[in-house]
Amino acid sequence: MTSLMNELLMIRYFKPGLAIAFLLLFSGGTNAQVVSDIKGSITQKFLHYCKEVPRQEIFVHTDRDTYIAGEDLWFKIYLFNRKTNKPQTDEKIAYIEVLNPENRPVVQKRILLDNGTGPGQISLPDTLSSGIYTLRAYTSWMKNFMPENCYMEEINVYNAFRNKAFSKISYSDQVDVNKLTIPATSDLFLDVNTLLADNLEIVISSTSTYRFDNKNIFYLFIQTHGNIDHFTAEKALSDKTILTLPKSLLTPGINQITIFDASGRVMKERLIYTAGKPHQEIILTTSSSSGTREKITLGMELPDELVKGLDGADVSVSVIPEKSGENKITLTDYMLFGSEFGMRPLSLLKSGQISGMSNSQIDSLLLTLKSNWIDWSKILSDETGFMKYKHETEYHYLSGSLIKKNAQASGSGRYVVMSVPGKVARFQNAKTDDESDFDLKVRIDDRVKDLVIQPGDPDNISGTKIESSFSEKYIPSVPVRSEESIIEMTQDINKMSTNYQVNKIYGSTSLGPPVNKLIVPEIKPVRFYGKPDVSLIMDDYIKLPVMEEVFFELIAGATLKKKKAGYEIAVFDPIENKIYTVPPCLMVDGVIIYSPADIAGIDPELVEKIDVVKDKYYVGDYLFYGIINVVTRSGDFSSVTLPEYATRLQYKVYEPPLTFTSPDYSSFDKQLSRVPDFRNTLYWNPSVQTGNERRAVIGFWSCDIKSKYIIDIQGVTSDGRMVSYRSDIRIE
Amino acid sequence: MRSGRIIVLFFLITISHDLSGSVVQDTMSQIQVLYNGRIWRNLYYMVEGDQFLFTDSFLQGRIVIRGKEFSNLTLKYDIFKDEILIPLKTGRILQVNKQMVDSFTIVWQNRIYHFTKIPEDSLKGYVHVLYKGKTSLYIKYIKKIEKLADQGKYDKFYQTSQTYYVKDSIIHSISGKKDLKKVMGVDKDLINSFIRKSRLKISKNNPESYIPLIRYIDNLSQ
Numbered sequence: 001m002t003s004l005m006n007e008l009l010m011i012r013y014f015k016p017g018l019a020i021a022f023l024l025l026f027s028g029g030t031n032a033q034v035v036s037d038i039k040g041s042i043t044q045k046f047l048h049y050c051k052e053v054p055r056q057e058i059f060v061h062t063d064r065d066t067y068i069a070g071e072d073l074w075f076k077i078y079l080f081n082r083k084t085n086k087p088q089t090d091e092k093i094a095y096i097e098v099l100n101p102e103n104r105p106v107v108q109k110r111i112l113l114d115n116g117t118g119p120g121q122i123s124l125p126d127t128l129s130s131g132i133y134t135l136r137a138y139t140s141w142m143k144n145f146m147p148e149n150c151y152m153e154e155i156n157v158y159n160a161f162r163n164k165a166f167s168k169i170s171y172s173d174q175v176d177v178n179k180l181t182i183p184a185t186s187d188l189f190l191d192v193n194t195l196l197a198d199n200l201e202i203v204i205s206s207t208s209t210y211r212f213d214n215k216n217i218f219y220l221f222i223q224t225h226g227n228i229d230h231f232t233a234e235k236a237l238s239d240k241t242i243l244t245l246p247k248s249l250l251t252p253g254i255n256q257i258t259i260f261d262a263s264g265r266v267m268k269e270r271l272i273y274t275a276g277k278p279h280q281e282i283i284l285t286t287s288s289s290s291g292t293r294e295k296i297t298l299g300m301e302l303p304d305e306l307v308k309g310l311d312g313a314d315v316s317v318s319v320i321p322e323k324s325g326e327n328k329i330t331l332t333d334y335m336l337f338g339s340e341f342g343m344r345p346l347s348l349l350k351s352g353q354i355s356g357m358s359n360s361q362i363d364s365l366l367l368t369l370k371s372n373w374i375d376w377s378k379i380l381s382d383e384t385g386f387m388k389y390k391h392e393t394e395y396h397y398l399s400g401s402l403i404k405k406n407a408q409a410s411g412s413g414r415y416v417v418m419s420v421p422g423k424v425a426r427f428q429n430a431k432t433d434d435e436s437d438f439d440l441k442v443r444i445d446d447r448v449k450d451l452v453i454q455p456g457d458p459d460n461i462s463g464t465k466i467e468s469s470f471s472e473k474y475i476p477s478v479p480v481r482s483e484e485s486i487i488e489m490t491q492d493i494n495k496m497s498t499n500y501q502v503n504k505i506y507g508s509t510s511l512g513p514p515v516n517k518l519i520v521p522e523i524k525p526v527r528f529y530g531k532p533d534v535s536l537i538m539d540d541y542i543k544l545p546v547m548e549e550v551f552f553e554l555i556a557g558a559t560l561k562k563k564k565a566g567y568e569i570a571v572f573d574p575i576e577n578k579i580y581t582v583p584p585c586l587m588v589d590g591v592i593i594y595s596p597a598d599i600a601g602i603d604p605e606l607v608e609k610i611d612v613v614k615d616k617y618y619v620g621d622y623l624f625y626g627i628i629n630v631v632t633r634s635g636d637f638s639s640v641t642l643p644e645y646a647t648r649l650q651y652k653v654y655e656p657p658l659t660f661t662s663p664d665y666s667s668f669d670k671q672l673s674r675v676p677d678f679r680n681t682l683y684w685n686p687s688v689q690t691g692n693e694r695r696a697v698i699g700f701w702s703c704d705i706k707s708k709y710i711i712d713i714q715g716v717t718s719d720g721r722m723v724s725y726r727s728d729i730r731i732e
Numbered sequence: 733m734r735s736g737r738i739i740v741l742f743f744l745i746t747i748s749h750d751l752s753g754s755v756v757q758d759t760m761s762q763i764q765v766l767y768n769g770r771i772w773r774n775l776y777y778m779v780e781g782d783q784f785l786f787t788d789s790f791l792q793g794r795i796v797i798r799g800k801e802f803s804n805l806t807l808k809y810d811i812f813k814d815e816i817l818i819p820l821k822t823g824r825i826l827q828v829n830k831q832m833v834d835s836f837t838i839v840w841q842n843r844i845y846h847f848t849k850i851p852e853d854s855l856k857g858y859v860h861v862l863y864k865g866k867t868s869l870y871i872k873y874i875k876k877i878e879k880l881a882d883q884g885k886y887d888k889f890y891q892t893s894q895t896y897y898v899k900d901s902i903i904h905s906i907s908g909k910k911d912l913k914k915v916m917g918v919d920k921d922l923i924n925s926f927i928r929k930s931r932l933k934i935s936k937n938n939p940e941s942y943i944p945l946i947r948y949i950d951n952l953s954q
Binding site for chain 2: 395428429441523526527528529530531575613615616617618619620621622
């Protein structure tokens with residue numbers, strides 16, 4: 001009771017007269033207990049949901065938003081934790097793809113994230129037709145909430161040689177929020193006045209029926225990005241209750257107001273926008289204009305108010321022709337909504353910053369939106385759902401499924417084994433779920449891995465299918481391709497197209513060498529079965545014609561014999577001194593094989609050594625009754641035909657990013673070069689770090705095209721605050 | 733004694749903290765890293781005593797396998813075979829693949845014993861780390877079998893240990909104060925003066941008594 005009274009006394013915004021009345025009304029201990037239970041239950045469920053279903057958001061800073069088919073698209077991925085609004089530093093892989101107007105991927109790449117950011121480039125195929133394509137990016141965790149929870153940006157691609165029609169995607173509209181989550185009630189209404197300078201006015205209109213049924217109680221809950229800003233029990237004593245809250249209580253961003261009735265049921269929801277304090281993000285010093293082939297220097301300084309006491313910021317910088325990126329959304333604007341409220345706010349943002357919208361415009365927009373993360377029906381029912389895709393913080397996951405020979409065969413709870421052909425045997429297993437699906441972990445590096453994946457027991461299995469690691473869930477769309485949408489190659493686009501063709505003719509490219517710093521050191525592989533009991537080096541012995549004789553003459557404790565039903569290989573239990581009742585695990589170059597005939601058929605000349613483990617051996621809960629690994633001289637599993645139920649693939653977890661290069665005119669000779677410099681992206685740098693001094697200076701050379709260029713800077717400070725800044729420069 | 737209990741309590745709290753963190757995040761793959769090894773079978777049940785360090789019971793501990801730490805474990809250290817054993821749910825005992833293990837820790841009588849694996853080309857196997865600085869001091873515990881069966885008695889396990897001092901990657905076997913002074917490579921008067929001033933009692937029966945001297949010499953050379 002005391003705590004409740006304290007709470008009521010602490011409510012600064014309460015009408016003073018009402019406060020006394022409320023205190024008198026709350027004289028019974030039972031009511032206080034109920035209030036406390038409801039509040040505690042909702043808080044606990046909300047926090048539990050936000051912990052179990054954390055939200056991630058990606059922003060992709062691209063160099064431009066308009067490209068010519070065949071050009072390179074440069075980008076930097078920024079991954080954020082929605083709750084903290086700061087970079088999500090533990091996730092290591094991002095997936096980026098370009099979807100065509102038919103909503104199908106034309107380019108896909110996996111990108112390494114380091115401290116929540118990852119640079120890269122995509123070479124757009126020169127066969128692409130003109131159209132509006134979609135760049136989308138997500139993480140493995142975000143795949144659980146696809147197609148909504150991903151970054152999506154429209155990019156214009158033009159192809160002067162295939163310009164018959166200009167196609168674009170038209171995504172189906174989102175459903176109105178108020179029809180979706182709020183139970184129909186005419187007993188309680190919520191209105192919010194956001195127009196006051198410092199306060200927020202919340203008006204609750206309730207009927208006498210509501211007040212009677214709920215003992216005059218309702219709950220006011222306000223959250224922003226999964227953080228509870230305000231949660232109080234309130235009294236509705238008359239038809240209209242007005243509550244005034246200081247806006248400073250709310251986290252800047254999109255705030256969700258929820259009204260619960262006395263039993264904790266959602267009665268009304270409403271989204272409002274609270275602006276953050278405006279601040280100067282970057283002080284940029286550069287000349288306003290430059291001549292062709294002249295050095296341009298950009299001096300960047302972070303103001304004290306932004307980075308006081310910090311190590312500075314890491315930003316990406318692009319310098320591009322005005323018409324190729326003037327409508328790009330900035331990081332700070334994008335993160336206001338993220339993907340949480342669907343695509344509608346993003347299309348509005350593309351035509352202008354949120355700061356340019358009036359309060360009534362923002363209000364009317366928010367009335368039509370719904371969070372696809374904070375869903376009270378899920379929160380209150382404690383149903384977080386099954387998360388198929390794991391966080392990729394240490395390993396990349398390769399998903400797949402076993403294909404059963406017939407529908408009756410059981411596909412769940414079966415082992416799937418993965419081997420890496422080589423002289424050092426490596427082994428990993430997984431178990432299938434009810435859908436016959438499995439996940440195997442792969443070390444995150446940029447090396448090509450040779451993987452063999454197969455069932456642990458091939459009975460009734462016809463194949464092993466590996467899923468694409470990219471999400472195949474797309475927002476329903478309607479491609480628009482009509483006679484009316486014949487491409488209009490404006491003067492600017494024609495210029496860009498010509499520039500691209502000229503660069504191609506002269507072999508000019510912005511693709512530089514790979515960025516070295518991201519290369520992950522190789523860990524020396526170790527045999528998974530440790531030191532074998534027998535390690536027979538074939539060169540130490542006389543040559544024998546067949547493997548049967550090798551086993552008979554040289555390997556104590558293991559036999560290879562031809563019987564009526566075919567070859568049999570057995571291992572003796574070294575302690576019991578009798579053959580195990582279960583056949584041993586047979587391997588060639590570390591890859592499990594199930595037919596002893598495969599080993600019997602290998603020419604002993606090709607064999608380098610044979611390892612035998614005689615004891616029972618466990619890996620996880622997978623038990624081997626002895627292991628025989630025949631290592632060939634080539635060590636590449638080429639001596640055995642891959643069975644049809646197995647899959648072998650060459651797999652690279654991510655593509656290392658390349659550096660952006662541009663011509664250097666520092667010498668007189670270079671300045672006089674007759675090779676035209678028609679760059680469409682004048683400069684791109686995915687990582688400019690200001691360091692402790694909070695300053696950075698970058699330099700590049702201007703090209704031969706006289707035009708107005710946008711300097712687009714996006715990034716994060718060392719404590720995770722976002723930075724977005726735009727300026728321009730003219731080349732004359 | 734009390735401080736020992738506090739250390740163990742801290743150790744156990746850390747263990748449970750680890751469990752709630754990354755260690756249990758991906759159970760299936762983590763299990764395959766930890767539970768990797770042969771089924772252990774006791775071939776010496778006819779021998780009097782046991783082959784383990786301290787006790788034949790499983791002790792609280794943790795293992796680091798290829799850089800990954802596994803906490804909240806119970807384990808035994810078989811010093812006859814120089815293998816770490818962990819129990820399986822099935823009741824069997826697993827001999828953890830030594831090639832994969834980096835180090836392990838066991839708690840015995842409120843004291844934490846940290847062992848590290850020395851590469852195969854030198855000491856071969858696990859050693860108790862008494863001191864690790866610029867130089868290191870290790871103890872290798874060994875159990876051997878005393879053959880008594882031919883006298884109508886049971887064979888018997890007995891324990892020995894050997895102390896090693898590692899300087900400049902060279903491993904020196906230490907049998908006493910003289911050996912240590914010899915391999916330390918510093919002026920003997922300096923050593924003797926420190927021992928006198930600090931009133932150190934160095935005994936070969938208590939290799940831990942070497943530590944203050946080693947630390948002193950390490951600090952001198954910094």
